[in-house]
Structures are given as C-alpha cells and as structure tokens.
Amino acid sequence: MRTITAIKRVSLTSLFFMGMLAVSCSDDDNMAGSQVGPKNTISIENVLDGKPLVQSGTFKGFGTPPVILPGHSVSFSFNAGAGQALSFATMYGWSNDLFFAPENPGINLYNADGTPVTGDVSAQIKLWDNGTRINQSPGMKVTHPGVAETTAKNVMEVKGTDAQGNAYLAASQLMKATLKYTGNSGFTLTIENKSGGTPNETPFSPGVWTVSYAPGGDILNKMPIYTSGKPTANGLTNIAEMGDNTVLDTYLQSMTGVFTPLSPVLVVVYSGNNNPFYKEGEKDRGEGLSDLAQMGDADKLATVLKTKTGVKQVYVLKAVTSTVLLPQVGTNAGGKVMQQLEVSKGDRIAIATMYGLSNDWFFATKGNGIDALQKGDVSNMIALYDNGTKKDQYPGANIRVDLPGMSLTQSEPIKAVPNPNAFTTLPNIVKVTLH
Missing domain, CATH: 2.60.40.2130 (F-spondin domain)
Incomplete structure (x- = not known):
C-alpha cells in the first residue's frame, strides 16, 4: 500500500x-x-x-506552534480529475496518538454524472488510533508522548470510544471540511476546527495531503497515508504522536510526480x-x-x-x-x-x-x-x-x-x-x- x-x-x-x-x-x-x-x-x-501520486503537500495553522485552534481554519488547493480522491492526515492534538483522516481511498471529488463535488464533505472524515501509545483521557492535560504500547497495534478507527474506553464525538462534529471547485480541474479544501466547547475540544496539528492518479478511473494508490488494520508506517507516527508532518511529507513527495x-x-x-x-x-x-x-x-x-x-x-x-x-x-x-x-x-x-x-x-x-x-x-x-x-x-x-x-x-x-x-x-x- x-x-x-x-x-x-x-x-x-x-x-x-x-x-x-x-x-x-x-x-x-x-x-x-x-x-x-x-x-x-x-x-x-x-x-x-x-x-502513483499526482500531487501532495502540507498544511498548518498560523500561530506558534502552527496548530489549527478551535474556531480557526486552513485551506489548501490542488488539482484532480474524475475518479480521483483526496486524502489527508492531521493529529487530534490533545491525544496521545489519534489523527483525523478521510476513510480510504479519500474524499470523493466527483459525482456520478462527472460534475465536481462541492460543499460540506465532513461526513467522509474519520478519527483514527495510530496504535503506538496507550490513550489517556483526551484533553489539555494529556502528556506527550505518553506510554508506549507494549506491542504496537494496528491503525484502527475510533468509533465512539477508544481501546481504553475514552469517549469521542464523531469526527464530523469536531472538524468541518468544505470543498470548493475553482475551475479547470482545481479545488480548494478548507478545514475548520469546530471542536471548541465540545467534550473533545482539541487543536489540530500541521498535516499532509495527497491526490493519487486514477487512469481509467482506478486509483493507483488507494492507501497513501495509512491502512486500516495494518501497522502505521512512513512517518504517520510523527504526526499522530507529535504533530510533526515533515517525515510523512518527505515520503509522500518521493511518491509524487x-x-x-x-x-x-x-x-x-x-x-x-x-x-x-x-x-x-x-x-x-x-x-x-x-x-x-x-x-x-x-x-x-x-x-x-x-x-x-x-x-x-x-x-x-x-x-x-x-x-x-x-x-x-x-x-x-x-x-x-x-x-x-x-x-x-x-x-x-x-x-x-x-x-x-x-x-x-x-x-x-x-x-x-x-x-x-x-x-x-x-x-x-x-x-x-x-x-x-x-x-x-x-x-x-x-x-x-x-x-x-x-x-x-x-x-x-x-x-x-x-x-x-x-x-x-x-x-x-x-x-x-x-x-
């Protein structure tokens, strides 16, 4: 993958x-x-x-450190053709090793009739456990990096509660993702942190994004960032545990061209x-x-x-x-x-x-x-x-x-x-x- x-x-x-x-x-x-x-x-x-990847890049907030705080948003632009999908990853900042990402192969960018998808696509975003740290109760008091899992576990979706029983709202209630079609195969995605005032308030870390080729409508790399049910790899741990997107960005850039x-x-x-x-x-x-x-x-x-x-x-x-x-x-x-x-x-x-x-x-x-x-x-x-x-x-x-x-x-x-x-x-x- x-x-x-x-x-x-x-x-x-x-x-x-x-x-x-x-x-x-x-x-x-x-x-x-x-x-x-x-x-x-x-x-x-x-x-x-x-x-296998058409384009890839990074995004971050505007402060120091450059996290995306509740109430703030970031945008990035890219190009995509019919059949292609957008994937990204960003850390749930006040956790030990959780991250937000679309379910593979990514956010659908075109409707069945060939017209571009626009508007709110938050429902396609999920919360994932990287499987490398024991989860504390999420919040400002989480210690980083925390206690390592004795044996690293596979990447798994967090569906309401994590392995330690901590509760989470659905990702779409914490993050709003909005697509805008800018013409000539161009898109802009805006990620808004709307976790403020919820039981799961958290900043989002700097992240990575990528679009894969899809000749004939079949996406070449359907799992460019993670694979559910498989061990984390290629620098995703750096994002999930520390909000550091540099290692995974370097990997994705090597796959882009x-x-x-x-x-x-x-x-x-x-x-x-x-x-x-x-x-x-x-x-x-x-x-x-x-x-x-x-x-x-x-x-x-x-x-x-x-x-x-x-x-x-x-x-x-x-x-x-x-x-x-x-x-x-x-x-x-x-x-x-x-x-x-x-x-x-x-x-x-x-x-x-x-x-x-x-x-x-x-x-x-x-x-x-x-x-x-x-x-x-x-x-x-x-x-x-x-x-x-x-x-x-x-x-x-x-x-x-x-x-x-x-x-x-x-x-x-x-x-x-x-x-x-x-x-x-x-x-x-x-x-x-x-x-």
Missing part, C-alpha cells in the same frame, strides 16, 4: 480511458510506390519512472522538406492529428497520410500486452515498440504519440523529422506539443468532458509545451533509437 508496487496490481486495460486507445492497429505493409532500400529499425520506449502511458505510436517514412502531418505555429489540419492528441487514436491520421505525396510507409505501433506504452513501474521496464523500416537516401522519419494523461498533448519529431539513415539515440529530436484543440489542464488531474458553463474546446495554433510548464516539470519520457 505504501509503495509504488501498488500500481502493479492495477489491470493494464484500466490504465487508460475507455475507448481511448484500443482501436489503434499496426500497418505492416509498405505503401505502394515505396522503394526497397537499406533497412533501419526504429524503437520507441516509455522511459518514465512512473509515480509524473505518471502517463503513451498511445500507440504513429511512424511515417516520407520524402520532402515538410513534416506531413503538422507544423508548429499552424492550427490542426483536421486530418486526424486531434484524434491522436486527444484520444490516442492514430487510425484516421494514418489513413490520410497514406494518400499524401511523398509518404512511403505508415505504421501504428502498439505494445503487445497493453496496447499503450506504460511507464516504468518499480522494476518493470516501460513499454517499447519496434519496427523495421525500408529507407532510401533523403528519406525522413516522423513519429507521434499522445501524452496519455493530458487533454491534447502529443510527442512528435521536431521540424522536418529525422534523417532515416541516421543511427543511434535520436530522442533529442522529439518534443512535446500542444495540439491547441482542447484547453490545457493539470496533466494526470484533468477533466476530459465539458462541464456546465465550461467548454474545453478551443482552436489555437500547435505549439511546443515548455518545460517546466504552467503545471509541472516533466522528466524524460520518450526514448527513440534507430538501429
């Missing part, structure tokens, strides 16, 4: 959006009129070290001075590139390219078991496809593949492609482009459908995606080699 190996249990077919990529197929036949010549083999790999499959790869061998399917600074030509950039479907574009003068070979290359090229997961290598090409002097090679967890980004060869007779690693000839047909959102936390009052459709020129960009900094993802 607390390592990236959780991803391994996700079905490969769930790692992309339904109907998005499964229709692509390979065209292994040379096109009429192509000349038999030297052979070159192209390989395309997804070399991304995939991470980029995760994306690549769509089946379009490979074109052609002659001439111009890339046959796009030009930076021009708008999408309506020939099928938008289908590739938005849905990972290269079939329409492949069909059109076969009719173009100078185009000699067109292929759509799929990974054997998963169709898409998955990123590296733990010790599992990323997806890879290969194709032998028949090329002549003066031929060029162009490729394109969708950045899967985006609205309309695609990787493609720069300018007029690659010299087809070249050998070696040519990854420096690949760049990431924005197709300009869908509004950009946080990659991996994006909404793919129009919501009431918000249309994603646009018509802008194709342009390179800067790195770092407005959302994140991207590591190396695509490796292309000519053998």
Whole structure:
C-alpha cells in the first residue's frame, strides 16, 4: 500500500480511458510506390519512472506552534480529475496518538454524472488510533508522548470510544471540511476546527495531503497515508504522536510526480522538406492529428497520410500486452515498440504519440523529422506539443468532458509545451533509437 508496487496490481486495460486507445492497429505493409532500400529499425520506449501520486503537500495553522485552534481554519488547493480522491492526515492534538483522516481511498471529488463535488464533505472524515501509545483521557492535560504500547497495534478507527474506553464525538462534529471547485480541474479544501466547547475540544496539528492518479478511473494508490488494520508506517507516527508532518511529507513527495502511458505510436517514412502531418505555429489540419492528441487514436491520421505525396510507409505501433506504452513501474521496464523500416537516401522519419494523461498533448519529431539513415539515440529530436484543440489542464488531474458553463474546446495554433510548464516539470519520457 505504501509503495509504488501498488500500481502493479492495477489491470493494464484500466490504465487508460475507455475507448481511448484500443482501436489503434499496426500497418505492416509498405505503401505502394515505396522503394526497397537499406533497412533501419526504429524503437520507441516509455522511459518514465512512473509515480502513483499526482500531487501532495502540507498544511498548518498560523500561530506558534502552527496548530489549527478551535474556531480557526486552513485551506489548501490542488488539482484532480474524475475518479480521483483526496486524502489527508492531521493529529487530534490533545491525544496521545489519534489523527483525523478521510476513510480510504479519500474524499470523493466527483459525482456520478462527472460534475465536481462541492460543499460540506465532513461526513467522509474519520478519527483514527495510530496504535503506538496507550490513550489517556483526551484533553489539555494529556502528556506527550505518553506510554508506549507494549506491542504496537494496528491503525484502527475510533468509533465512539477508544481501546481504553475514552469517549469521542464523531469526527464530523469536531472538524468541518468544505470543498470548493475553482475551475479547470482545481479545488480548494478548507478545514475548520469546530471542536471548541465540545467534550473533545482539541487543536489540530500541521498535516499532509495527497491526490493519487486514477487512469481509467482506478486509483493507483488507494492507501497513501495509512491502512486500516495494518501497522502505521512512513512517518504517520510523527504526526499522530507529535504533530510533526515533515517525515510523512518527505515520503509522500518521493511518491509524487509524473505518471502517463503513451498511445500507440504513429511512424511515417516520407520524402520532402515538410513534416506531413503538422507544423508548429499552424492550427490542426483536421486530418486526424486531434484524434491522436486527444484520444490516442492514430487510425484516421494514418489513413490520410497514406494518400499524401511523398509518404512511403505508415505504421501504428502498439505494445503487445497493453496496447499503450506504460511507464516504468518499480522494476518493470516501460513499454517499447519496434519496427523495421525500408529507407532510401533523403528519406525522413516522423513519429507521434499522445501524452496519455493530458487533454491534447502529443510527442512528435521536431521540424522536418529525422534523417532515416541516421543511427543511434535520436530522442533529442522529439518534443512535446500542444495540439491547441482542447484547453490545457493539470496533466494526470484533468477533466476530459465539458462541464456546465465550461467548454474545453478551443482552436489555437500547435505549439511546443515548455518545460517546466504552467503545471509541472516533466522528466524524460520518450526514448527513440534507430538501429
């Protein structure tokens, strides 16, 4: 649960959006009129070290120490797409080792109809016992750290009373959690301490929060902070016993980053001075590139390219078991496809593949492609482009459908995606080699 190996249990077919990529197929036949010549083999790999968490961060109060006192509140903002959930943890300050957190996999962020959840979500928050300290009667007089359990117990929900018989109100009576949708896949959560005047008055400690990837609607890491019925781990004890969020934050940050499959790869061998399917600074030509950039479907574009003068070979290359090229997961290598090409002097090679967890980004060869007779690693000839047909959102936390009052459709020129960009900094993802 607390390592990236959780991803391994996700079905490969769930790692992309339904109907998005499964229709692509390979065209292994040379096109009429192509000349038999030297052979070159192209390989395309997804070399991304995939991470399970889209975003993570911390929150705290404003005093010294920075606890959230009764009557006070804190807010933090994040991005999330359909199927994703928000998890967080903060200490019940006047206890020995209790903490507040949503029940796994976290707070639901979207309704069944795809609209964002807004308003009071306090009912999804629970009170948990970390299992490492014997609980005293909660209140200002609790001594910290207190008496350690002889044998540490598992994390368990506190349902009215703890193991020592101390009574607690429901978490939703002590903490109010309110979601606000800010547009373009953005949310703000406000946590309010409303425990004042109750039998369970308490400050809340600095905390951590995180959002996990959910390609295909299946959350990759459903238990990023704790697992009910299992021992505490990864620094949660520091929060539950001392209100120290630094250790768990460091752990979560190590699990946070980029995760994306690549769509089946379009490979074109052609002659001439111009890339046959796009030009930076021009708008999408309506020939099928938008289908590739938005849905990972290269079939329409492949069909059109076969009719173009100078185009000699067109292929759509799929990974054997998963169709898409998955990123590296733990010790599992990323997806890879290969194709032998028949090329002549003066031929060029162009490729394109969708950045899967985006609205309309695609990787493609720069300018007029690659010299087809070249050998070696040519990854420096690949760049990431924005197709300009869908509004950009946080990659991996994006909404793919129009919501009431918000249309994603646009018509802008194709342009390179800067790195770092407005959302994140991207590591190396695509490796292309000519053998």
